[in-house]
Amino acid sequence: MKPVWQARCLAVLLAGCFCSMAAAQASKATTPTSPAQVASKRVVQQARDAYYSLRAAGLDEFKSTIKPNWEMVLQEQIQSDPKQAQAALELLNGLHFTMQLDKNGKVTVSHRTDAEPPNEKVRQGFEQIYGGIDQAVSGFFATWSIFMLTSPFPEVDSVYQLDDLGGKYRLSYKEGASEIVTILGKDLVINEIKVTSPQFVSTIKPQIRKSDKGFVLAGYVGDYTPTGGGGVVHLDVKIQNGPVDGLQLPLTLLADSVYDGTPTRMELAFSEYQIKTH
Numbered sequence: 001m002k003p004v005w006q007a008r009c010l011a012v013l014l015a016g017c018f019c020s021m022a023a024a025q026a027s028k029a030t031t032p033t034s035p036a037q038v039a040s041k042r043v044v045q046q047a048r049d050a051y052y053s054l055r056a057a058g059l060d061e062f063k064s065t066i067k068p069n070w071e072m073v074l075q076e077q078i079q080s081d082p083k084q085a086q087a088a089l090e091l092l093n094g095l096h097f098t099m100q101l102d103k104n105g106k107v108t109v110s111h112r113t114d115a116e117p118p119n120e121k122v123r124q125g126f127e128q129i130y131g132g133i134d135q136a137v138s139g140f141f142a143t144w145s146i147f148m149l150t151s152p153f154p155e156v157d158s159v160y161q162l163d164d165l166g167g168k169y170r171l172s173y174k175e176g177a178s179e180i181v182t183i184l185g186k187d188l189v190i191n192e193i194k195v196t197s198p199q200f201v202s203t204i205k206p207q208i209r210k211s212d213k214g215f216v217l218a219g220y221v222g223d224y225t226p227t228g229g230g231g232v233v234h235l236d237v238k239i240q241n242g243p244v245d246g247l248q249l250p251l252t253l254l255a256d257s258v259y260d261g262t263p264t265r266m267e268l269a270f271s272e273y274q275i276k277t278h
Helices: 004-022 035-050 075-080 082-092 120-148
Strands: 059-068 095-101 107-113 161-164 168-175 178-185 190-196 200-211 214-226 233-244 247-259 262-277
Touching: 035 161, 035 214, 059 120, 059 247, 075 082, 095 120, 107 120, 120 214, 120 233, 120 247, 120 262
Parallel strands: none
Antiparallel strands: 059 095, 059 262, 095 107, 161 168, 168 178, 178 190, 190 200, 200 214, 214 233, 233 247, 247 262
């Protein structure tokens, strides 16, 4: 029940927040008239079509159980004090988590415990873990949804600029006070998304896997730097996807993060999916 859980989960949450901005839709544009506008529109449409979409595949919502890797969380304690670590593992393994992603992409995390906490200190530790898991899962799926539910590209008929850099494209647009720049190859694989706002500068470098149904998110490396104060985050996420009722869904999530210089690691497993499709 260490406070490091707050740092672990905040790192994932922050990554989800800045990537959510990258997915925000730009302002609507008028019908393109110049050849350059028509060509740009064609590329953006091709890019949107190239990525796997769970919505297009029929997903409405799903539920899943979540199992944290507590041995990884307590790795140092297991080595230094195995007896105390075993007692902690027995308590932690009595915590059970489930999540739901609804039709609007909203994530809700629920929890229950096999037994009431034996004392106030443990109860407070449980509450910290509940909040941490909620933030971590919500933050992860905020990023994941951009690539797997909606699209990492703006609407085809919105306002943006597409520059041909030779071997790559540079796609830029604004959302409110934020400037968003996406670099992608001629194969339409995203190399980097950068968001610059008055509050922070952030980047995400997705790891894209090609499938027979389109590009699938297999992980990402992200950096978040506030314009003032602490809260600098570096995040390296690896996702193991697998078929569930014919849909590609995450089975495990491994996140290595550095929050203001402090490294942490967490692993979550997703199973017992309940799928609703249209």
